[in-house]
Amino acid sequence: MNAPQRPGSFRYAASLLHRRWFASSCAVLLAMLVLASVFADELASERPIICSIGGHVHVLSNVSDASALAGLTRAQFEKEHGPGDWAVWPLVACSAKEACDAPLLAPFAKAAHPLGTDGVGRDVLARLVFGTRSALLVAGIAVAAFVVLGTALGAMAGFFGGGIDFVVGRVIETLSAFPVPLLALVVQALAPHSGVWSLVAVIAALRWTEVARLVRAEVLSLSSLDYVSAARALGASPLRVLYRHVLPLTLSPIVVAAVLGLGQIVLLESALDFLRVGLPASIPTWGEMLSESRDHFTAWWLLLLPGSLVFASVTSTNAIGETLRDALDPRART
Amino acid sequence: MLRYTIRRILWAIPTIFGISIVAFLVTTLIPVPPPLSTSDLASALLRDPSSYDAYIEQRRSLALDLATFVNDSPRDVRSIVAECVAHLAQNDHHATLAAHDLAKVGGAAFPYLLPTLDRLAPDARKRVALALLPVAERMGQGGDARARSPDMAPTFWVQLWEDRSLEFTGPAVRRSVQRLLRGATAGRERDLIEMDTFALPELMGALADPTVDENGVARLSQVASHVSGHDVMVPLAMTSGAQTRIREEWAAWWGTHHQDYVALDGGERIFATLAETRYGRWLRGAATGELGSTARDGELASRRLAQCAPITLSLILAAMFLSFAMAVPIGVVSARRRGERVDHVVAAILFLLYSLPSYVFAEVLMHASPDASVFARAGFAVLVMTTASVAALSRFQRAAMLDVLGQDYVRTARAKGLRETRVLVVHALRNAIVPMVTLAGLQVPFLFGAAIVVEEVFTVPGMGYETLRAVEAHDAAWLVVTVLVVALATTFTLLMSDVAYAVLDPRIRERLLKTRESTR
Numbered sequence: 001m002n003a004p005q006r007p008g009s010f011r012y013a014a015s016l017l018h019r020r021w022f023a024s025s026c027a028v029l030l031a032m033l034v035l036a037s038v039f040a041d042e043l044a045s046e047r048p049i050i051c052s053i054g055g056h057v058h059v060l061s062n063v064s065d066a067s068a069l070a071g072l073t074r075a076q077f078e079k080e081h082g083p084g085d086w087a088v089w090p091l092v093a094c095s096a097k098e099a100c101d102a103p104l105l106a107p108f109a110k111a112a113h114p115l116g117t118d119g120v121g122r123d124v125l126a127r128l129v130f131g132t133r134s135a136l137l138v139a140g141i142a143v144a145a146f147v148v149l150g151t152a153l154g155a156m157a158g159f160f161g162g163g164i165d166f167v168v169g170r171v172i173e174t175l176s177a178f179p180v181p182l183l184a185l186v187v188q189a190l191a192p193h194s195g196v197w198s199l200v201a202v203i204a205a206l207r208w209t210e211v212a213r214l215v216r217a218e219v220l221s222l223s224s225l226d227y228v229s230a231a232r233a234l235g236a237s238p239l240r241v242l243y244r245h246v247l248p249l250t251l252s253p254i255v256v257a258a259v260l261g262l263g264q265i266v267l268l269e270s271a272l273d274f275l276r277v278g279l280p281a282s283i284p285t286w287g288e289m290l291s292e293s294r295d296h297f298t299a300w301w302l303l304l305l306p307g308s309l310v311f312a313s314v315t316s317t318n319a320i321g322e323t324l325r326d327a328l329d330p331r332a333r334t
Numbered sequence: 335m336l337r338y339t340i341r342r343i344l345w346a347i348p349t350i351f352g353i354s355i356v357a358f359l360v361t362t363l364i365p366v367p368p369p370l371s372t373s374d375l376a377s378a379l380l381r382d383p384s385s386y387d388a389y390i391e392q393r394r395s396l397a398l399d400l401a402t403f404v405n406d407s408p409r410d411v412r413s414i415v416a417e418c419v420a421h422l423a424q425n426d427h428h429a430t431l432a433a434h435d436l437a438k439v440g441g442a443a444f445p446y447l448l449p450t451l452d453r454l455a456p457d458a459r460k461r462v463a464l465a466l467l468p469v470a471e472r473m474g475q476g477g478d479a480r481a482r483s484p485d486m487a488p489t490f491w492v493q494l495w496e497d498r499s500l501e502f503t504g505p506a507v508r509r510s511v512q513r514l515l516r517g518a519t520a521g522r523e524r525d526l527i528e529m530d531t532f533a534l535p536e537l538m539g540a541l542a543d544p545t546v547d548e549n550g551v552a553r554l555s556q557v558a559s560h561v562s563g564h565d566v567m568v569p570l571a572m573t574s575g576a577q578t579r580i581r582e583e584w585a586a587w588w589g590t591h592h593q594d595y596v597a598l599d600g601g602e603r604i605f606a607t608l609a610e611t612r613y614g615r616w617l618r619g620a621a622t623g624e625l626g627s628t629a630r631d632g633e634l635a636s637r638r639l640a641q642c643a644p645i646t647l648s649l650i651l652a653a654m655f656l657s658f659a660m661a662v663p664i665g666v667v668s669a670r671r672r673g674e675r676v677d678h679v680v681a682a683i684l685f686l687l688y689s690l691p692s693y694v695f696a697e698v699l700m701h702a703s704p705d706a707s708v709f710a711r712a713g714f715a716v717l718v719m720t721t722a723s724v725a726a727l728s729r730f731q732r733a734a735m736l737d738v739l740g741q742d743y744v745r746t747a748r749a750k751g752l753r754e755t756r757v758l759v760v761h762a763l764r765n766a767i768v769p770m771v772t773l774a775g776l777q778v779p780f781l782f783g784a785a786i787v788v789e790e791v792f793t794v795p796g797m798g799y800e801t802l803r804a805v806e807a808h809d810a811a812w813l814v815v816t817v818l819v820v821a822l823a824t825t826f827t828l829l830m831s832d833v834a835y836a837v838l839d840p841r842i843r844e845r846l847l848k849t850r851e852s853t854r
Contacts, residue, residue, distance in 0.1 A: 170348040170349060170352055171352065173348075173349045173352070174348075174349050174352030174353055174355075174356060175356070176779070176824075177349065177353055177779065177821040177822075177824040177825045177828070178353075178356065178779065178817065178820070178821050178824075179779040179780070179782045179783035179786075179820060179824075180779075180783060181783040181786055181787070182782065182783060182786060182801070182816065182817060182820060183356075183360075183817060185786070185801070185802075185805060186360060186801075186805075186813045186814075186816075186817055187360065187363065189804075189805040189808070189813065190360065190363040190364055190808075190810060190813065191363050192363070192365055263689070267691050270691065271691070271693050271787055274693050274787065275786070275787065275790060275802060275805075277805055290693070290694065290697060293697065293701070294697065294700075294791075297701055297704055300701065303694075303697055303698065303701055304698075307691070307694035307697070307698070310691045310694060311689060311690060311691060311694060314689040314691060315685075315686065315689040318685070318688065318689045319685070322685075
C-alpha cells in the first residue's frame with residue numbers, strides 16, 4: 001500500500017469506485033451511454049457506413065453529406081444492388097428524425113426496428129441513441145459552463161471578501177429562491193430565439209450557485225491557513241495565491257459537484273423536453289419521447305425505454321458522484 | 335431573539351430586491367412592437383393624427399419610451415417645451431411632431447414657453463405660436479382671428495400671457511376647482527377650460543379626493559377629458575360603480591402621463607431618475623398587484639392566481655407533511671441500526687428513490703390507471719411529490735441522528751438504564767429533529783418544481799398546470815406573476831425556517847448569522 005492510497009486522493013477515489021460493485025457497474029453503464037452518443041451515427045443512420053456502389057466506395061457516408069447517395073434506403077439497395085455492390089449498414093438503417101416506411105406503433109417489429117416504432121413511424125432505437133447524444137451533450141456543456149462560472153465567482157467571493165462577497169452572496173440567495181424548472185421554462189417560453197443555447201445558458205445561469213457556495217466555503221477556510229500566508233509573505237500576488245495555492249485544493253468538491261450536477265441536468269433537461277419547452281422539436285430527446293407516450297397509452301415501450309434511460313443515467317451519476325464524495329471528502333463519510 | 339429576527343429580515347431585503355429584478359428581466363424577454371422612425375411617424379401624423387396618438391399611447395402603456403433602470407433625463411413639461419421649441423426653431427424634420435406634442439402639452443407649458451417667446455427669432459416665434467393654435471381652440475379662443483394669422487399669433491400669445499399670467503398659479507386653479515365642485519355653472523367650467531392642461535394636477539388631485547361626490551367626479555372628469563384629449567366615459571346616471579371606475583381610469587392615466595404636465599424640481603427629479611424607468615413602473619405595478627391580465631381570457635392574473643395557488647399549496651403541504659412523517663422514523667431507524675442489514679437495504683431503496691425522475695414515475699402511474707378519478711389523481715400527485723423529497727430528507731435525518739447519538743448525554747441516558755425507545759425518541763430525536771426545520775424552507779422551491787410536472791401529468795388544475803397552459807398561449811403576464819410569487823413565497827419560508835431554527839436552537843443564532851452561506 002503506497003502513499004496515494006490515502007483517502008482524499010483521486011487515486012483512492014478510483015480504487016474505491018473499483019471496489020464498490022454498484023458504483024463500478026454504474027460507471028460502465030455511463031461509459032456505454034457516452035460511447036453510444038459518440039457513435040450514434042454508426043448505430044442509427046439511413047445511409048450505410050461503408051458501401052461500394054457502381055465501383056465508387058463511399059466511406060463513412062452516414063456522417064458526411066453524401067449527395068450521391070441521396071434517397072437510398074436499405075430495402076431499395078437490397079432489392080436493386082448490382083453485382084459487386086456491397087454495403088455495411090448501421091445497426092438500424094433508419095434516421096432518428098424522419099419516419100421510415102414501417103408500421104406505426106409497432107412493438108419490436110422486425111430486425112429492421114429492434115425496439116419498435118413510435119406514433120409517426122420513427123425508429124425507437126434510433127431516437128433513443130440520438131436522444132442519449134442530445135442529453136449528454138446539453139448536460140456536458142451546461143455543467144462545464146456552470147462549474148466554470150460558479151468556481152470563478154465563488155473563489156472571488158471567498159478570497160477577496162468584502163463587497164464582492166456581499167454581492168455574490170445576495171445574487172446566490174436571489175437565484176436560489178426560484179425553482180429552477182419554473183424559471184427555465186418561463187425563459188424558454190418567452191425568449192424570442194429559444195433553442196439549445198438559450199437552454200444551456202439558462203441552466204448555467206441558475207445552477208452555478210451551488211458550485212459557488214461550495215467553492216466559497218472551501219476558499220474561505222483555505223485562505224486562513226498558514227501556507228497561504230507564507231505564499232503571500234513570499235510576495236506572490238493575490239491572483240497567483242488564489243490560482244496556484246488555493247484553487248487546486250478545491251478541485252475535489254468541484255469534481256463531485258460536477259458529476260452530481262450532470263445527472264441533475266439530464267433530469268432537468270429531459271423534464272423540460274417532456275413539457276415541450278426544452279430543445280426544439282426537431283432534435284430527438286428522451287423527454288420528447290416520453291411526452292409522446294402520453295398520446296399512446298398502449299405503447300408502453302415509448303414510456304419505459306426512455307424512462308429507464310433517464311433513470312439509469314441519473315442513478316449512475318449519483319452513484320459515481322457519491323462514491324467520489326466518500327473518497328475525496330473524508331468528513332462527509334457516514 | 336428579536337435582534338436576530340430583525341437582522342434576518344434585513345438580510346432578506348436585498349434578496350427581495352434581487353427577485354424583483356430577475357422577474358422584471360423576465361418581462362423584458364417579451365417581444366414588443368418595434369419603434370417607428372421619425373419620418374414614418376411624421377407621415378403617420380400627417381395622414382391620421384389619431385393613429386399617431388394611438389402609437390404613442392401604446393408605447394407609453396408598455397413603458398417603452400423609458401430607460402430600463404436609470405432615466406438620466408426624466409421627461410417633464412420643461413424639458414418637453416425646450417425640446418419642442420428647439421425643433422420648431424430649426425424647422426428640422428422633427429418640427430411637425432414637435433408642433434403636435436407642444437399642442438398636446440398645452441396650457442401646462444405656458445409658464446415655461448410664453449415668457450420666452452419674445453426671445454426667439456421671428457420665424458421661429460411664428461412657428462411656435464401657430465403650433466399653439468389647437469390649444470387656443472381648446473381654450474375656446476379659436477375664433478380669435480389673431481391666433482390663426484402667422485403674423486399676429488405671437489402677439490396674441492404674448493398678450494394672453496400678460497393678461498392672464500396671474501391665473502396660471504396653483505392656488506388660482508385650486509380655487510376654480512373648488513368653485514366648480516360647489517356648483518356647476520357654464521362660467522365656472524369655462525374658467526377651468528381656459529387654463530387648459532395647467533389645471534390637470536389640481537383636477538387629478540380632486541378626482542383622487544374621496545370626499546368629492548358623484549356629480550363632482552362627473553364634472554371634473556368632463557373638464558379633464560376636454561383639456562387632455564383622453565376620453566373617459568361618463569354615464570348620464572352616475573352610480574357609485576361608475577364613480578370608482580372613472581377615478582381608477584384617471585389615476586391610471588395620470589400615472590403614465592403626469593410628467594408631461596408637471597415640472598420636476600430637486601428631490602422629485604432625483605426620484606424620477608429611478609422611478610420613471612421601465613423597472614420603476616413595473617415595480618410600482620407589482621407592489622399594487624397590477625401585473626396585467628392573462629392573455630388567454632383577459633382575467634386579472636392575480637385573480638386567477640388566487641384560484642390556483644391553494645391547490646398547488648395544498649399539494650406541496652401534503653407532500654411535505656407526508657415526507658417528513660416518513661423521513662423522521664426512517665432516519666432514526668437507519669441511524670440506530672447503522673451498518674446493519676436494515677441500514678443497507680433502506681439506503682439502497684432511498685438511493686433509487688432519490689434518482690427516480692418524478693415525471694417518469696408519475697407517467698407510469700398514469701399509464702397504470704388511466705381512468706383514475708380527480709381525487710385519485712390528486713392522491714397520485716402527492717405520492718409522487720412525496721417520493722421525490724423523502725429520500726433527501728431521510729438521509730439528512732439519519733446524519734443528524736448519527737451526530738446526536740455520538741454525544742455524551744445519550745450515553746449518560748443509556749447508562750441510567752433508560753429504555754432504548756425513550757433514549758432515542760426523548761433524548762436523541764428531540765435534538766436531531768431541529769436541523770430538519772431548515773430543510774422545510776428549502777423544500778418549497780423543490781416541491782414547486784416537482785408540482786409543475788406532476789400537475790401536468792395528472793391534470794390537476796394548480797399553478798403548474800396553469801403555467802404550462804400559459805406557455806402554450808404565450809401568456810407573459812401569468813408567467814411573470816407566477817415567477818414573482820413563487821420566489822417571494824420561497825424567500826418568506828426560508829426566513830420563517832431560519833427564525834424557527836433559531837428559536838429551537840439558541841446556539842445557532844450567532845453562528846447562523848456569521849456563516850449562513852457556508853452552512854447551507
